Amino acid sequence: MTRPWLIGGLSVLLALAAPALAPVRAGVIGDGEVIKFTTDRGARRINMGVGKSVIIELPVDAGEIFVGNPAVANAVVRSARKVYVIGQSTGQTSIFAMDKQGQRIGALEISIGRDIGELQDILRAAMPTTKVIARTINDSIILTGEVDSAAEMQTALDVAKGFVEATNNAGGAGPTAAKVGQIVNAMTIRGRDQVMIKVTIAEVQRTVTKQLGVTASTLAGKWGSFVQDNPFALNGQSYSSGALTTKSNFGGGNSLSQTLQAFERNGVARVLAEPTVTAVSGESAKFTVGGEVPISSGTSCTGSGTTSNCIVSVSYKTYGVTLNFTPIVLSTGRISLRLATEVAEIDPSTTVSTGTISAPGFRTRRHETTVELPTGGSIATAGLIQSNSNQAINGVPGLMNLPILGSLFRSRDYQRQETELMIIVTPYIAKSVQANALSRPDDNYTDSNDPQAWLLGRVNKLYSTTDNPEAAKHFSGRVGFIHD
Numbered sequence: 001m002t003r004p005w006l007i008g009g010l011s012v013l014l015a016l017a018a019p020a021l022a023p024v025r026a027g028v029i030g031d032g033e034v035i036k037f038t039t040d041r042g043a044r045r046i047n048m049g050v051g052k053s054v055i056i057e058l059p060v061d062a063g064e065i066f067v068g069n070p071a072v073a074n075a076v077v078r079s080a081r082k083v084y085v086i087g088q089s090t091g092q093t094s095i096f097a098m099d100k101q102g103q104r105i106g107a108l109e110i111s112i113g114r115d116i117g118e119l120q121d122i123l124r125a126a127m128p129t130t131k132v133i134a135r136t137i138n139d140s141i142i143l144t145g146e147v148d149s150a151a152e153m154q155t156a157l158d159v160a161k162g163f164v165e166a167t168n169n170a171g172g173a174g175p176t177a178a179k180v181g182q183i184v185n186a187m188t189i190r191g192r193d194q195v196m197i198k199v200t201i202a203e204v205q206r207t208v209t210k211q212l213g214v215t216a217s218t219l220a221g222k223w224g225s226f227v228q229d230n231p232f233a234l235n236g237q238s239y240s241s242g243a244l245t246t247k248s249n250f251g252g253g254n255s256l257s258q259t260l261q262a263f264e265r266n267g268v269a270r271v272l273a274e275p276t277v278t279a280v281s282g283e284s285a286k287f288t289v290g291g292e293v294p295i296s297s298g299t300s301c302t303g304s305g306t307t308s309n310c311i312v313s314v315s316y317k318t319y320g321v322t323l324n325f326t327p328i329v330l331s332t333g334r335i336s337l338r339l340a341t342e343v344a345e346i347d348p349s350t351t352v353s354t355g356t357i358s359a360p361g362f363r364t365r366r367h368e369t370t371v372e373l374p375t376g377g378s379i380a381t382a383g384l385i386q387s388n389s390n391q392a393i394n395g396v397p398g399l400m401n402l403p404i405l406g407s408l409f410r411s412r413d414y415q416r417q418e419t420e421l422m423i424i425v426t427p428y429i430a431k432s433v434q435a436n437a438l439s440r441p442d443d444n445y446t447d448s449n450d451p452q453a454w455l456l457g458r459v460n461k462l463y464s465t466t467d468n469p470e471a472a473k474h475f476s477g478r479v480g481f482i483h484d
Contacts, residue, residue, distance in 0.1 A: 036098070037106035044108050047136070048087050049115025056083040056097070056108065061159025069093035073110050087112040090139040113137060118161045123156060130155045132187060140182040146190040150282050151330040153187050189282075193328035195335055196278040196430040201343050201365065203271040203421040213394070225398035261411055273321045273343055278430050281329040290320010293346065296357045312357065314483040319344040319362060327427065333374050335427045339381075340368040367423050375429045384421040390414070 034055045035044060061080035067073060072091040076084040085095060090112050094393045097105040123132050130152055132145040141160055147153045160183045173295060279285035294314045301310040325339035350361025367382045393400070395410025402409070436450030446461040453459065 064098040066096040193329040200424040205269040207267040209265040210414040275323040292316040349463040382423040386419040
């Protein structure tokens with residue numbers, strides 16, 4: 001015999017299990033939308049914004065409405081078959097409608113998030129050619145879709161950030177005011193551009209050195225002694241050797257040694273470096289051409305006296321051309337560049353020697369900047385014009401100031417150095433080409449054979465090709481490196 005209460009319990013369990021087998025519909029519900037439940041007692045899953053409301057229509061009269069978390073959503077019953085659900089704060093909750101017999105009429109799973117309808121309209125207006133979709137999960141906003149550049153991606157993130165800040169400020173002291181939304185970037189860049197940058201570092205140095213006069217180097221005997229030297233080095237060299245020397249006797253073994261110094265020198269130096277590097281937009285690239293010079297960084301000794309053992313520590317200093325840059329394609333034809341360049345070379349004039357250890361000096365031109373310019377456009381990002389002038393007059397006090405004859409007792413030294421430096425940056429939007437469309441420095445180069453090297457003095461063969469028949473001709477006139 002089956003007890004009536006057992007049959008009733010089984011029927012309730014079957015009724016509760018039936019909605020789990022029913023299909024679940026997911027969607028974004030607008031404000032004031034009507035959700036109708038049928039007699040199949042199915043479950044619904046909806047997403048709605050904070051402060052938005054939906055209307056639930058039941059197929060039969062409800063005896064009880066149960067809300068899982070009233071802080072997330074609130075249910076207002078206006079009639080036995082109509083319920084108003086209002087979103088209170090972000091989160092998830094469930095609402096069950098029971099009939100008078102205690103059986104479930106319907107179930108509603110609700111996810112309350114930010115209302116992103118306005119955000120979607122703003123994104124569509126800000127980027128009409130790009131489809132960025134905003135979704136919400138609890139208090140977070142997820143941006144999906146494809147953008148054309150990193151600049152468009154940053155624009156979408158800035159718009160979403162401003163929207164979150166505005167909604168938080170508008171919330172006041174409400175239930176969502178203390179929550180700070182998180183923005184998740186799930187966007188991808190469609191076809192990331194590649195940028196090739198060419199940096200030109202040009203420097204010209206001019207030096208003029210003049211020296212003319214008579215120097216009294218020693219005054220012996222009871223006259224005492226003194227030394228006249230140049231207050232500054234001329235090109236780091238001493239020009240006393242080879243000078244014309246005369247000696248004047250003053251009697252009693254006293255003599256004055258005089259040196260006639262006459263020297264003039266003009267020099268010019270040119271430095272040109274043009275590194276070229278290619279990188280994907282948003283990624284960094286580095287290019288280095290040069291080497292390393294060992295430099296003594298210290299000495300450590302053990303023991304004492306004749307048993308001491310000293311070891312010299314060596315570090316390496318890099319010299320050459322170095323280029324670091326990070327390109328970002330902002331829009332069609334516009335490029336933002338963050339770059340750092342350095343040109344370092346060994347300067348023998350500043351070499352320091354201590355015993356058997358010698359440390360070379362370096363001349364360095366270093367430059368860091370961020371610029372924005374169109375593809376193919378050039379801009380001078382740095383420049384320097386420097387002029388150094390040194391002049392000194394040495395001589396015998398009193399005698400050097402005599403008219404006309406004073407030139408026999410004084411010496412004039414003059415040195416002038418001028419430097420002009422300019423750094424030019426040119427970026428390009430780079431596209432790949434076929435391998436045979438690129439020219440290499442070693443194209444059409446072949447080493448000469450022994451007879452050509454011995455008899456003709458050639459270091460490479462000369463021959464023509466179909467595309468370049470002029471290659472086999474000998475050069476005439478002034479050829480080679482040209483300095484203007």
